[in-house]
Amino acid sequence: MQRFPCPFCGLRDEREFHYAGELGKTRPATFTKVSDKEWRDYLYAYRNEKGAAEEVWVHLTCREMFVMCRDTVTMEVIETRALRKEVSS
């Protein structure tokens, strides 16, 4: 079992967390024309990086979503930070 540091609660076991997708997915402006390919890429095409990958996770017990930079090969957690700063700025 792995442990992840929630930026708000600290180090907790993996079962308190849920993966919520890759960081950097921007929803296409659907009120304008969005091509099938663009929509498919948004929904299903993941970068699926080997090595350091930035992901959005949610800590189920405090319900905060946050950014986790994780090495997908070694499982090492490189960094976690709040998601809200990125949205607000």
Place this chain on the structure above:
Amino acid sequence: MTARRLASGGLIDRTKVLRFRFDGRDYTGHPGDTLASALLASGVRIMGRSFKYHRPRGVWGAWFDDPGAIFNVALNGIELPNCPATTTPLIDGMEARAVNAWPSAERDIKGALDLFHRVLPAGFYYKTFMWPDWHLFEPSIRKMAGLGSVDGQTLEGFQTDQIHAHCDLLVVGGGLAGLAAARAAAEAGQHVVMVEDHPETGGSAYQLAQIEGQSPERWVADTVDAINVAGGEVITNATAYGVYDHQLVAIAQDRGFGFAPRLIRMRATKCLLASGALDRPLTFANNDRPGVMSLSGAVEFLSRYGVLVGDQVVVMASHCLAHSQIESLEAAGVRLRVIDPGTDLPRALSGKYLSALEIRGDLHPCDTILTSAGLTPVLHLWSHAGGKLIWDETFATFLPGTGPDWIEVIGAAAGTFDADDALAEARAKACGGPAPSRRYSYSATPPEAHLGSRHRQWIDLQHDVTLDDIELAARENYVSVEHLKRYTTLGMASDQGKTSNIAGLSAMAALQGKSIPEVGTTTFRPPFVPIPLELYHGAHRTQQNRPLKRLPLEPQHRAANAALGEYGGWLRPGWYGGGDPQVEVQREALQARETAGIFDASPLGKIEVMGPDAEAFVNFVYYNAFNTLKPGHIRYGFMLTEQGVVYDDGVITRIDENRFIISCSSSHVDGVYAHLEAWRQDGNDPDRIFVHDTTQNWATLALTGPKARAILSKVDLGIDLSNNAFPHMQMRTGTFERYPVRVARVSFTGDTSFEISVRADAAVTLWDALSCHANPIGTEAISILRAEKGYLIIGKDTDGESMPHDLGFGASRTKKSAAFVGDRGLHTEKANGPNRKRLVGFEVSDGAAPLPTGAHVVTHSDGKQITRGFVSSSYQSPNLNRPIALGLVDQRIPEGTQVELFHLGKYLTATLCAACVFDPEGERLHAE
């Protein structure tokens, strides 16, 4: 009788006698014994049969390294299979049987199988049962395979707990090195936990005459005291069996016979692995005979249990530390001869019992042969943690190489076999220092494998893998160790190759003329010892895994004879009255249409969305337009996935400009809340929206039926309930007793309905005020009432492809004036395909029974039967006095068509109709 108990020595308590049975015979032992030591002391040699040939087996080792003696053990009505005799502490009254033998290990009727060993080589199954079909033979082969059996009685209450623990330093192994390291670290102020798998600490310390001037017992006791005094924790009967990601060490703590072990999930900042070393077996002719044992095992039986394993002993050892073990056996009174086999192949001779060792034509009479082809450090956990193994030529074994920096190996596991060296190393490493150089050197010279011999030489004692089998595998090109293992089943027995691994590797190396490191080694995987699956399961079951949500009015429902059942995670009344369910449900559904019914709707979602961006947010997460909703008004809406599929439906109330209440389906509250939070935080400004789930803070009673208004007006809420003042799909606030109350005019039945919500702690007062005027109705009756109206239950009347336009709600798809979740998904080719399934009703002919839910609408084309949809809900309607049903059916089949249905091999007919079959004009909804 070959082995015997000495009058003194060991850790056993000779003043008490324990009685037990093995294979139907009575024996005795003492507290401190294992089943194996007590049997050995009683002169029992044959304790099991091998897996394949049913060859007689004795014990090889004294602890977890023994592959031979595996028992079914019964005690006080509990029977556990596959208990290793060497690690099962003896308890008075135990009844043990060898698992792979009948009627006994000594006289096993399948022993004759061994006569056919020439036609049962490695890969025998793969070669023999090919024709005509493996699956023909598989059931009976599977029945023969495996050891022991579990009965359901034993598993009753066989439940474990799991503990999460932390420490600065975890010491695995409570032998000399582990004890010294734990003491040094604890005294230096570290939070230390030491785990030891034996019932008592000390490991192989008891084999020594003295430790630092003290007796081993004294030294061990003093050290444990010092660890405790310094705040350290010593856990015995606990095996660290696996290392997992992020420094998790899994520890199984034995809680006594018949109890499931406890799982300790230990997070250690640092770990010192002091897991010791095992004897590598010597491979020679007939080396599987009972009486051929590990040298260390024999010394362990002597020093721990006071058992001399033999009377006349031959020792073959090929490492430099064996002499002290030989001396201790001699001192205990064994007649002992040391033989150096050199380059010749020794052969054990035996009738029923071992009689002699033959080498170079000489016969050496003996009853026991002790061997050690060198010491093998126990590095399984090191390997789990990602540590590498490197081959050392001098040591002739694998030693720890590079690995993660949080875990280090000390003592015999690191190749530091001398006691004084191990103590110095442990104390240095416990405090983070470098290991001092060793004062004593070690070397081993294991003899080469004797290939091409006509004698059978055994590598894996439990799975009956011989040197011949390995030669066969090599001939057939299974030379990779991973292939070799799977082809011959070498190392796949319950001991997982603790003893056979190195012997097998060296044989394969000799066969190929390679060195062992060139041949490689198989991967060690958890668990290190056999672990019951219950350990992983723990308390994560039924109520502890997913607790039922309970209603504040549960006692009132029970008093009304409610049949309580789980509906979407909630314990809810299915129906009331305590009579025949069919009758009660029909009665309730009829009553709700004729007069009124009270329905406990408390589980309905009450998620508040607040803030300056709340309007835009609700408008975005719902399919329907909510920016046009006025305060005090309510609107029905669909929540979609981005694929455009309906995830939930609900009614949304606008309390004021910046505040909404989302009343989603009872079973979807957690999911909808998570969905809202995800969109709030990832895609919106979370500082301008606040989402708060108040579902369990409020109790809701729904009053429905033609008399609903009249009944509610008997309760003073300070709300004008008239149709003009309070129309359908609006919300009013008032006061009930001294509590604030919300009344929503929404309906899931098609009749005038009021949903009255109060604080959860006022639920009983509200119930008392209403239930004296109307009878309660349960969830089952509500299901019928809503089906009569064609109202959906998402997930029951929809599936993973249903979109709003399939359900009669197509308008927003083209008309909504802002982006919303799922919008693009509604405009794909698939979403607009001709073969979409839409919601319909079914009518059956007069007198026919209700359609079975799940029946498929079928048509035939080219001789094939094709499904065109299915029945999703089906009931007997008491109000229409006929069966009704809803379903999803291909939109190209129009209403009015008679369709064929297929269900469990039978065909039925029905006619498609509108989903709503009761009061289609909706007059009752707005009735005065």
